[in-house]
Amino acid sequence: MAKESKAQRVERIKKEKDGLDVLQDIYLYAVTGEAVHPEDIDRLKWYGLYTQNRNLQAEDDETLYFMLRVKLEGGQLTLPQLKIVSEISEKYARGTADFTTRQDLQFHYIRVVDLPEIFRLLDTVGLCTIFAAGDVPRNVVSCPINGIDHEEIADVRDIVDKLNEAFKGNRLFSNLPRKYKIGVNGCSKNCMHHEIQDVSFNAAKTDNGKVQFAVSVGGGLASNKRIANHIGYVAPSQVVPLAKAITKIYRDHGLREKRNKARLGHLIESWGLEKFVEVLQSSLTFRIKEPEDLQYTHSKFREHFGIHESKQKGKSYIGCSLNSGHIGVDGLNNLIKLFEKYEATALKCTVTQNIIILDAPTNKVKEFAKDLEEVHIYPNPSNFRARTQACTGIDFCKFAISETKGVAKKLVEHLENKFPEFGERITISVNGCPNSCAHPHIVDIGLMGTKVKKEGKPVSGFELLVGGFLEGDKSQFNQKIGIKFAVEDVNESIEELINEYNISNFSSFHDYIITKAKQ
Known part of the structure; x- marks a missing residue:
């Protein structure tokens, strides 16, 4: 018999048991301690679960750990929900928590035995993981300031x-x-x-x-x-x-x-x-009206950072930048303390891994913003920090070749230090593999995880992609320019690129980088 292709295997698995029906198996595995069947591992995605890389796992630790994705409908987390996800992060996820480009929240180090209690906790505040992954409709994304802008x-x-x-x-x-x-x-x-x-x-x-x-x-x-x-x-x-x-x-x-x-x-x-x-x-009972040309904002300006007056009387919203979506239990707890201090009730996350606090009191909003800055949540981010994204990376993702979150953090800090007066918004994406989870094809500088040779030996590194952006039918995807470098050379490589731009005759970084791609 011919070996099944990947597609044939997945289609067979879905026909034999609907992904939604794996929930009862999750509870059974949690109680019995029985090893999860390989085909159920695929179905666990329907409840937001992916097996994670063993990269940070102790050699003698045979536990099967998962990443768990929680759907934040409308991208929203209320104060009670923040408290619950903080509890889950601390008790069951070793302090991990990251916002995603689909307005979800992800944990790592999740054990099957803990899932019943995690699901119970999420349910107490109206959160769930159903259809957070798998061959299904994912979380519906939207603008985080709906109704207050x-x-x-x-x-x-x-x-x-x-x-x-x-x-x-x-x-x-x-x-x-x-x-x-x-x-x-x-x-x-x-x-x-x-x-x-x-x-x-x-x-x-x-x-x-x-x-x-x-x-x-x-x-x-x-x-x-x-x-x-x-x-x-x-x-x-x-x-x-x-x-x-x-x-x-x-x-x-x-x-x-x-x-x-x-x-x-x-x-x-x-x-x-x-x-x-x-x-x-x-198939419709109504007519779709004819299309026509539309104008859209360039993707590097699709943001809501800083303090803005809300439609809610006496309230303002604060758009803040994070480190490529990383928040962790400390960040969650800092937000909880500040929410309670300033009587805020909710935040929403964005499709660029950042957050917006929805209802800060206008008469205290500047103090609130200052306190956020103190805990490394940035209402007025630099032109490098504002639009830097990163995927999960090799620490937890089985597909990744290179580390990402730490690389992105160090790169932003390096560029802020080297170019403190840089006046142009630059979009950056750091990806551990070619799967585009952090959208490397639609930014100025995309780093795609790959193996490179350094001193004659293969090491983890990145291939440089440049010149991508979104603007309706004017959109362009990134282009390869034949440059690769090791992980430890990222900062200097991007610094050199910006130095070259600064001494060039180009009026925008995008024009410069596109010309470089054509050389």
């Missing part, structure tokens, strides 16, 4: 809630060809990056002031590296039924024969956009 086009919180409710734990959508990502945007800055979502809805105003949503489909990175196609407009009430219709088409017709060709964008490429829209339209 004076410049927003529309408050889309209700639509985000309805979409999450429609898809979360829904068996109709528990076996998709691969992961599936939806975004909804009411923000004037397009901050949820619609260009790389499988399906997205961008609020826009008609000439008579009514809100409609621009629909885009088929975006993605890694094996599905393509900019989403704008296919037209729908009314707010049509967003959820349209999202369901697209998902059903993807479920029934997605390309399941190869895992690296199984995203919605691959189906659109296979069918052609015209056929896809035709099939979609035939």
Whole structure:
């Protein structure tokens, strides 16, 4: 008998037992201590669980540890929720906690035996891990300042809630060809990056002031590296039924024969956009209005840092930069103390691994911001710190070749020290492997984990990618320029790049780096 391909194995596993049904096995494994069946390990993703790298694990420790991803619907964490995730981090995750580019929170060192109690704790504050991973609709991303931003086009919180409710734990959508990502945007800055979502809805105003949503489909990175196609407009009430219709088409017709060709964008490429829209339209009871050219904010300016007056009377929001999403138990506890000190109640995380405190009292907001700075949460980040992202990296990810979070932290501090007056926003992404988890293809400087030779020996390092950004149909993906370096040479290599730019005649770093890529 021929050996199963990866795709055949995954499809068989999903048919034999729905990923949602592994929950009862999780409790059984936790009670009995029985080793998790290899095929159930795949299904555990449906509850946000991935086996983690043994890189930091003691040689005599045979425990099977997991990364656990918690969905933060709307990207939100309330004060009671902060207290619970801090407790989980301290008791069960060795103090780990990181925000992700999908507005989720991740823990490491999670043991199966602890999952029943972790799930119970999460449930007490309305959090869960269902569909945080796996071949399912993932967390719906959106602008973190929905409803409190004076410049927003529309408050889309209700639509985000309805979409999450429609898809979360829904068996109709528990076996998709691969992961599936939806975004909804009411923000004037397009901050949820619609260009790389499988399906997205961008609020826009008609000439008579009514809100409609621009629909885009088929975006993605890694094996599905393509900019989403704008296919037209729908009314707010049509967003959820349209999202369901697209998902059903993807479920029934997605390309399941190869895992690296199984995203919605691959189906659109296979069918052609015209056929896809035709099939979609035939399944609807309403018409999608004709598409038209749209203008979008450049991705390096899609941010909400600093202090801003909220729509809530007497309240302000504070946009803050973190170290590539890393928060840890100490950071969580610092936030809890400051929330209690200033009577704040909630934060939201962003798709760039940062956070926004939603309801700081305006009469104390400057003191609040100063206290945040004291605990290394930055309301006014440098041009290097503001948009630096990093994936999980070799410490915990089985796919990674290089370390990331620490590299990103040291790089930012190095550049801040070397170029304290640098006046231009630069976007940076540090990735441990080619899977694009920290979006290296859409930033000025993308570091992609790889093996390089140093002094004749293979060592962990990075390949340099440059010149990526998002701006609707003007978007560009990064380009390779043939430069690789070892992990320990990252700081000096990027410093040299910026020094070259500073003495050049170029008026922007992007223009300089694109020209360098063409040389």
